[in-house]
Amino acid sequence: MADITVIGSNMFELTTYVDRMPVQGETLEAPEFEMGFGGKGANQAIAAARLGSDVNFITMVGDDSFGEQQLANYRANKIRPEGIGVGQGTSGVAPIFVDPTGDNRILIIKGANKQLTPAVLDAKVDLIKGSKLIVLQQEIALETNYHAIALGAQYGVPVLLNPAPANAHLNIEEVSKVAFFTPNETELATLTGMPTDTLDEIKAAANHLIALGVGNLIITLGSKGALWVTKGHAEIVPGKKVHAIDTTGAGDSFIGSFAHYYTQGEDVATALRHANEYAAVTVTRRGTQKAYPTAEELAALKQAE
């Protein structure tokens, strides 16, 4: 049995590094372009696998050349193949624009990810049973995630739901059933309808969800790290100071590495500290998955500090 079952999206990324975004009607030359593998589900699965977790990834690629490249990428990263389906039509694609400060703008075209339905999960339910954690994001249909949450409850597997990208239609009833809910500040505001501009406001919005039944709320705070909230307890786990050049996929590296450390037996606070360290490395490098270190690389980087 795999340690972690990630259920979610994969995207083929087309990343343009811009000096500035063009205005309406303007054609502008950009200095650089790169292709790479991404998608929130895939990123989280790859981060956990590179750290040494045994990972099932339930996803759908298209029957195109991007899909073939995705399959090769999962093989190279030792993701178990059983969960990966080949659907019809184009794979998910993500045009990304990164500015000189490292901030990004992302479009996603779901493509074959739309074919990841509740019925696909039923067909692959044996992969879910016996996992230590199910990891979900929101680049697939909400119904599929709700079904995954129900399967987790049925087979006693805790669920981590990363509500990214934000979706105001996410049913709060479903959120209350998960063991770990991991929004960033913006996603927390979208979901609760409460402001999240200050730490006190973030705590108030978090406690609103805790009162509804969420076990652990982990709010990512960019360079500031993460806030961990449970009933009657709130703790900042500080981020690591680094020079960020590209933050694309930082949240995914944080979630995937947290899932790894937690399922390896670390307590939540320690796993969060290690996830901050892992994600900090990824923002110092360009790209999404290509920025994610293996366990060996991470150890070498720490030794060199």
Ligand code: ATP
């Ligand atoms: P994204 O959508 O860009 O993937 P996000 O909004 O989901 O990110 P963030 O809160 O920006 O998530 O970042 C996730 C984690 O990555 C943080 O909790 C932190 O550990 C790390 N991180 C992000 N930005 C930085 C930074 N500038 N310096 C150090 N660590 C960072």
Ligand code: RIB
């Ligand atoms: O979270 C970053 C990810 O969102 C990128 O990999 C991009 O592909 C989109 O899915």
